[in-house]
Amino acid sequence: MDYLSDERKKSDFDVEAMKVAWAGSIQEFQLSDRMAKLVANDPVFEKFTRPMLGRKELLKNTLRKSAHAWKLIIDLRLSEEEAKWLRLYVDEPAYTDLHWGMFIPAIEGQGTEEQKKKWLPLAKKMQIIGCYAQTELGHGSNVQGLETTATFDTRTDEFIMHSPTLTSSKWWPGGLGKLSTHAVVYARLIVGGQFHGVHGFIVQLRSLEDHSPLPGITVGDIGLKFGNGAYNTMDNGVLRFDHVRIPRNQMLMRVSQVTKEGKIMQSDVPRQLIYGTMVYVRQTIVADASKALSRAVCIATRYSAVRRQFGSRDGGPETQVIDYKTQQSRLFPLLASAYAFRFVSEWLKSLYLDVKQRLEANEFSTLPEAHACTAGLKSLTTTATADGIEECRKLCGGHGYLVSSGLPELFAVYIPACTYEGDNVVLMLQVARFLVKTVSELGHKKPVGTTAYMGRVASLMQKNSAVQTAEGWLNPGAVVEAFESRAARMAVRCAQELAKFGNPEEGFAELAVDLVEVAVSHCQLIVVTKFFEKLQQDIPGKGVKESLEVLCYVYALFLLHKHQGDFLATGYLTPKQASLANAQLRTLYSKVRPNAIALVDSFSYTDHYLGSILGRYDGNVYPKLYEAAWEDPLNDSDVIDGFHQYVQPILKQRLHSAKL
Ligand SMILES: CCCCCCCCCCCCCCCCCCCCC/C=C/C(=O)SCCNC(=O)CCNC(=O)[C@H](O)C(C)(C)COP(=O)(O)OP(=O)(O)OC[C@H]1O[C@@H](n2cnc3c(N)ncnc32)[C@H](O)[C@@H]1OP(=O)(O)O
Numbered sequence: 001m002d003y004l005s006d007e008r009k010k011s012d013f014d015v016e017a018m019k020v021a022w023a024g025s026i027q028e029f030q031l032s033d034r035m036a037k038l039v040a041n042d043p044v045f046e047k048f049t050r051p052m053l054g055r056k057e058l059l060k061n062t063l064r065k066s067a068h069a070w071k072l073i074i075d076l077r078l079s080e081e082e083a084k085w086l087r088l089y090v091d092e093p094a095y096t097d098l099h100w101g102m103f104i105p106a107i108e109g110q111g112t113e114e115q116k117k118k119w120l121p122l123a124k125k126m127q128i129i130g131c132y133a134q135t136e137l138g139h140g141s142n143v144q145g146l147e148t149t150a151t152f153d154t155r156t157d158e159f160i161m162h163s164p165t166l167t168s169s170k171w172w173p174g175g176l177g178k179l180s181t182h183a184v185v186y187a188r189l190i191v192g193g194q195f196h197g198v199h200g201f202i203v204q205l206r207s208l209e210d211h212s213p214l215p216g217i218t219v220g221d222i223g224l225k226f227g228n229g230a231y232n233t234m235d236n237g238v239l240r241f242d243h244v245r246i247p248r249n250q251m252l253m254r255v256s257q258v259t260k261e262g263k264i265m266q267s268d269v270p271r272q273l274i275y276g277t278m279v280y281v282r283q284t285i286v287a288d289a290s291k292a293l294s295r296a297v298c299i300a301t302r303y304s305a306v307r308r309q310f311g312s313r314d315g316g317p318e319t320q321v322i323d324y325k326t327q328q329s330r331l332f333p334l335l336a337s338a339y340a341f342r343f344v345s346e347w348l349k350s351l352y353l354d355v356k357q358r359l360e361a362n363e364f365s366t367l368p369e370a371h372a373c374t375a376g377l378k379s380l381t382t383t384a385t386a387d388g389i390e391e392c393r394k395l396c397g398g399h400g401y402l403v404s405s406g407l408p409e410l411f412a413v414y415i416p417a418c419t420y421e422g423d424n425v426v427l428m429l430q431v432a433r434f435l436v437k438t439v440s441e442l443g444h445k446k447p448v449g450t451t452a453y454m455g456r457v458a459s460l461m462q463k464n465s466a467v468q469t470a471e472g473w474l475n476p477g478a479v480v481e482a483f484e485s486r487a488a489r490m491a492v493r494c495a496q497e498l499a500k501f502g503n504p505e506e507g508f509a510e511l512a513v514d515l516v517e518v519a520v521s522h523c524q525l526i527v528v529t530k531f532f533e534k535l536q537q538d539i540p541g542k543g544v545k546e547s548l549e550v551l552c553y554v555y556a557l558f559l560l561h562k563h564q565g566d567f568l569a570t571g572y573l574t575p576k577q578a579s580l581a582n583a584q585l586r587t588l589y590s591k592v593r594p595n596a597i598a599l600v601d602s603f604s605y606t607d608h609y610l611g612s613i614l615g616r617y618d619g620n621v622y623p624k625l626y627e628a629a630w631e632d633p634l635n636d637s638d639v640i641d642g643f644h645q646y647v648q649p650i651l652k653q654r655l656h657s658a659k660l
């Protein structure tokens, strides 16, 4: 029985066509759909019991799943794209993420042709397993502050890898704790007693025969992390070196080379390329944000349509909680954000692929913008997604707190995305630096790409919003101009404040809070703009474009409402115009309402991937929640182990011993 069938009948767009729009193309949809079904129908990928497993059992289970996934990749000759979808639907962080997602890209981006020829075939056949060992106990954000040393010994033509202090211990790298045989280790290059910056080195950690740590290497897992199951399927590790020697040709030498004689040669490649792997991964994290948020929103939307509270008159059904305006005002902006993040990630991927091609051809001019966009959007989307998942839990009331809702584990596994690959505040400060630099160069350099609007800063500073009615907000020009004016005005105001400081670094530190707000407003502008640009494309299917237009306005006007202080303080909007935007938002929520279930069905998630009783496709929530309770191990017997030993004696004690 489909308890949501009436809801599905209400929608006025073609769901199958929306699935294609969400996936990006018919090919991508088919690919994703095939992998989703492959995983959902394979008992090895069962995951309901995960939060109840002890750590060793949990990790062993992940290894079993990873081995099975790898076997499927080989046996079914899956392409790289298919393998990525497979990984998504398996839905279990594993050492393989770091091997494929960071170790291999680090060698591809920072290795010489010779190094790539040697290491990539081994890695791609998984004959070695690698991780990305950058962060240390004492330093994560401050990469230049890393303490591990790689000292060149001209006599033996080797680097000596060493951990001179406790705080220099590598700490956090995923896959390091128990599984990696190799690592790209970031360390201070020391040649002739001089420090020459932080570089990457390929270091073997464990024997390829019996997996034991090699001499001079201390390695292990850093311990349990937040939540049950969740990110505990990953062996984040600690690593120390005691004068471990590696051949000279294991330093990744695309950026700088060390000769046999101990001379440092700089290539034309900028040193920032050492941070290049992070640009790649941040881009994938933006795509993952739309997946995680859409998943939480799918659960909360379906459950909000099933759940009824209050409002029953003459014995009729109570009100579905999705019909409460307050519920809509919390849920629908998240639904719109999931779509917004999906489309901005599509754009970011194309930007990244373009930069990657250029970097391969030694063309580096677009790297700063790629860095600012990946850092900023990673920060913006992961913050919104982490907050959004928690909001979805609250939207599901008490039942959202049950592990079987799928939301607690999703939250626990997701939240470190606000920290890994760059703390979100630190990353926004990087965007702010880029923007301040853009503003300071306005006189002699035409801004391009995502900062092109800064070239119109004079008019953006003068012109105010012309919106007169709530309907007036349903105009892409009016909305985009509002976001451009806010971002430009905030940036210029901050640049003016900065100019008052004699020492720019001191000013930057003092104004950091304002600078982060500038960066956020710039990133929100990018997301809004890319959503409108998406709507310019040919999007087939009855009512699909119209529904997306509604979501685009919801996303933009919700942000405008939430940040109306900025829009008012910069003088671009009047209070009346801000309240018209809010009025329009209410109308938009009414337009989303009949389509809400169809809009989450369009994510095309299997019940396996959702992993949630509240989010079941058929809406059959109560019987399944009831059944699931009885499957809890505590209900294996009526009288629980420990009762006779610890509780019964209390019950049987004589009353005179208690003076309560
Ligand atoms: C079970 C299934 C099995 C299936 C198997 C098959 C699977 C197959 C498919 C698998 C697909 C995989 C998918 C991938 C998933 C990946 C999962 C991700 C998991 C995440 C794990 C986490 C990893 C990590 O966290 S790694 C560590 C990350 N660390 C950080 O991010 C540190 C943050 N700090 C910094 O980035 C810097 O130090 C910084 C920028 C804050 C400061 O740098 P600085 O040099 O000290 O200072 P600064 O002067 O500000 O900058 C100098 C200069 O450089 C520019 N810059 C900075 N960063 C960059 C950059 N990244 N790129 C380019 N340029 C950069 C900066 O702008 C300055 O420029 P100028 O102003 O021009 O000088």
Ligand SMILES: Cc1cc2nc3c(=O)[nH]c(=O)nc-3n(C[C@H](O)[C@H](O)[C@H](O)COP(=O)(O)OP(=O)(O)OC[C@H]3O[C@@H](n4cnc5c(N)ncnc54)[C@H](O)[C@@H]3O)c2cc1C
Residues within 6 Å of the ligand: 098, 132, 133, 134, 135, 138, 139, 140, 141, 142, 171, 172, 173, 174, 231, 236, 416, 419, 420, 421, 422, 423, 424, 425, 426, 429
């Ligand atoms: C689950 C997980 C997986 C990880 N996987 C890996 C991995 O595979 N490989 C790897 O190398 N690393 C990994 N890391 C480490 C991760 O990259 C770092 O934790 C991250 O970069 C943040 O650095 P930090 O821990 O030093 O935070 P800190 O920099 O110490 O941050 C602490 C606080 O200080 C603030 N702060 C720091 N600097 C500034 C500043 N300049 N201005 C203002 N505020 C500031 C931050 O905003 C934050 O609030 C992982 C981390 C986690 C949680």
